[in-house]
Amino acid sequence: xxxxxxxxxxxxxxxxxxxxxxxxxxxxxxxxxxxxxxxxxxxxxxxxxxxxxxxxxxxxxxxxxxxxxxxxxxxxxxxxxxxxxxxxxxxxxxxxxxxxxxxxxxxxxxx
Amino acid sequence: xxxxxxxxxxxxxxxxxxxxxxxxxxxxxxxxxxxxxxxxxxxxxxxxxxxxxxxxxxxxxxxxxxxxxxxxxxxxxxxxxxxxxxxxxxxxxxxxxxxxxxxxxxxxxxxxxxxxxx
Numbered sequence: 457x458x459x460x461x462x463x464x465x466x467x468x469x470x471x472x473x474x475x476x477x478x479x480x481x482x483x484x485x486x487x488x489x490x491x492x493x494x495x496x497x498x499x500x501x502x503x504x505x506x507x508x509x510x511x512x513x514x515x516x517x518x519x520x521x522x523x524x525x526x527x528x529x530x531x532x533x534x535x536x537x538x539x540x541x542x543x544x545x546x547x548x549x550x551x552x553x554x555x556x557x558x559x560x561x562x563x564x565x566x567x
Numbered sequence: 568x569x570x571x572x573x574x575x576x577x578x579x580x581x582x583x584x585x586x587x588x589x590x591x592x593x594x595x596x597x598x599x600x601x602x603x604x605x606x607x608x609x610x611x612x613x614x615x616x617x618x619x620x621x622x623x624x625x626x627x628x629x630x631x632x633x634x635x636x637x638x639x640x641x642x643x644x645x646x647x648x649x650x651x652x653x654x655x656x657x658x659x660x661x662x663x664x665x666x667x668x669x670x671x672x673x674x675x676x677x678x679x680x681x682x683x684x685x
Contacts, residue, residue: 460609490673499571499658499676545610554600554623555674559609 458483460548462558469536470566477531477561479546484524490555491520491531492545500545504531536565569593571677573659579683580649588644588680592661599642600662600674601634605655613657616642649684656681 459482469475479489488507492500504513504520506529512521519532529546543562547555572591580586592599601613612626616636627633631649636642646653660674 492676497678497681499678500660500674502673502675505673547610554602554612554615554626555610556612557602557610 458548458550458553458556460546460556460558462544462546462561464561465559466562466564468564468566471536471538473536473565474532474534475536475563477533477544477546477563479529479531479558481527481529481548481556483550484527486524486548486550488549489520489522489529490547490549491518491529492547494543494545494560496542503544533563536563538565538567541565571659571661571675573657573677573680575680576678577681577683579685581685582651583648585645585647586649586682588646588657588659588682590642590644590659590661590677592640592642592659593675594640596661596663596675597639598662599636600660601642601644602658602660603655604658604679610658613644646682649682651684654682654684 461480463478490505491503493503494500506513506520506522508524517534522529541564543560545557545560547557549555574589597618600615602610604610614624614634616622631647634644656679658679660676662674
């Protein structure tokens with residue numbers, strides 16, 4: 457059974473810092489991995505999707521990497537801003553199931 | 568519509584009552600999912616629909632939970648005889664289709680329905 461783990465559960469950084477969020481999964485037979493952002497009281501917004509054949513995806517200050525064989529993905533946020541404060545969730549997509557989510561990392565960026 | 572629409576956004580009910588939560592997916596999306604997010608927990612898969620195929624109900628926590636999707640579009644999640652542990656945010660998502668190694672399975676989520684059972 458696939459399990460997705462995110463470390464750390466919470467992270468506080470000052471504005472301007474670069475940071476890395478970690479996601480690991482136990483079954484490497486995935487189609488793709490997605491990173492989502494969730495603001496308090498809101499739904500999820502898809503940030504990046506990495507196909508199983510890809511190593512990384514970039515969008516603005518965000519860069520997500522995927523090492524499928526080792527069951528790891530990282531989300532790198534450059535030059536963090538207070539507006540980046542949110543919960544970040546990773547989810548894996550594999551055959552025969554809906555997306556399986558980690559519990560998220562809650563990020564707080566102080567000005 | 569432009570996005571996934573869920574209603575009601577907030578629902579407070581008494582223990583033992585039935586509730587219905589509605590999801591209106593993006594037009595043309597054939598896959599529709601329901602997830603539950605409890606305080607401090609991750610997203611828990613409940614059920615998904617893919618086109619005219621039989622839904623995957625493997626995540627429903629008990630027989631008090633059921634869902635239907637009419638005409639391949641709007642979906643209703645029904646919780647009968649609600650219990651306090653049912654209190655959570657219920658999220659709906661849709662995509663062009665489920666699974667597969669393509670961008671067609673990128674999920675778009677609604678804002679959720681927050682259920683509070685007193």
